[in-house]
Amino acid sequence: MIVFLALLTLVDVLGRYLLSAPVPGALEITEIVLALMIGLALPLVERRQAHITVDFVDGIRAPRFQRVRRIVLGLVMAGALGVAARQMFVQAEDYALGNEHTMYFEIPAAPIAFAIAASLAIGAAVALATSLRPPRDTEADRIADEGPGL
Known part of the structure; x- marks a missing residue:
């Protein structure tokens, strides 16, 4: 989806400035794809616990505190x-x-909104499941959980 959006933007900008002919409906396509991309990625982000976070209590290393947190x-x-x-x-x-x-x-618009709503519900279930699972202690477990890097 990101590659598609980048190519669409490139073609739209080149068409707009070089040929005075932008891609018809490019803004609408971009809005839909961005909404779907963000909405559908949430369960995966939650599963990997890859949210951007600011941790004010990172210095507290007590295992019990980290589990409760x-x-x-x-x-x-x-x-x-x-x-x-x-x-x-x-x-x-x-x-x-x-x-x-x-x-x-x-x-x-309804099917797009329903797809995003379903993805959010799956994300909520994944968040609940990952918060209650036992903590991963080994690097091998974390790598297996996250998958190969880019």
């Missing part, structure tokens, strides 16, 4: 994603009832 943060994240999923489902239902479509291509 991980559980509390996981529950907070599960709750936040659950609320976001519920709100997105409500919005998707509104889109479906109102037969909402995008402006340029007239793409139905």
Whole structure:
């Protein structure tokens, strides 16, 4: 999706400035792809616990504190994603009832919103599961969990 967005932007900018002919509907395509990309990536980000974080209590290394901290943060994240999923489902239902479509291509908005809502709900379940699992202690476990690097 990122490569597609980069190519779309390149073609749109070149077309706009060199040929005075931008890609029709490029903004709409970009908005949809970005929304889907962010929404659909959340369960994977949560599974890997790859959120950008600022840790004010990183100096406390006590295993019990770290376990409680991980559980509390996981529950907070599960709750936040659950609320976001519920709100997105409500919005998707509104889109479906109102037969909402995008402006340029007239793409139905409800399926996109439902996909994002489902992904948020999966992310909430993953956050709950990862917060309650036993901590990983070995480097091999962490590598297996995260997969190969780029």
